[in-house]
Amino acid sequence: MKAHVVVAGVGGLIIGHVLWLAAISLATRSTTVDVWVLVIAAVTFVVGASCVVLGRRFHRRKDYAKSAFLWCLPVSPVLFSISVLAVTYL
Numbered sequence: 001m002k003a004h005v006v007v008a009g010v011g012g013l014i015i016g017h018v019l020w021l022a023a024i025s026l027a028t029r030s031t032t033v034d035v036w037v038l039v040i041a042a043v044t045f046v047v048g049a050s051c052v053v054l055g056r057r058f059h060r061r062k063d064y065a066k067s068a069f070l071w072c073l074p075v076s077p078v079l080f081s082i083s084v085l086a087v088t089y090l
Contacts, residue, residue, distance in 0.1 A: 009071070013073075041085050055069075
């Protein structure tokens with residue numbers, strides 16, 4: 001695997017995590033945390049599905065750096081959104 005593909009994947013993980021942290025921080029500052037957690041989770045799942053579809057499209061074009069970035073971008077936000085939903089609603 002080429003180094004630029006690995007760097008793109010790690011960059012996707014980091015950027016996805018930072019964006020999710022910013023969104024969840026704004027949600028916890030509001031008075032209706034339970035509503036905003038649902039909104040952030042829904043947006044996270046939609047953006048995650050979109051990134052997977054776009055990543056597959058770039059992979060077919062043999063643009064592996066962009067596909068690695070897009071595939072890794074939603075990993076952390078989706079996992080953390082599932083855990084936050086579990087803690088909030090179970």
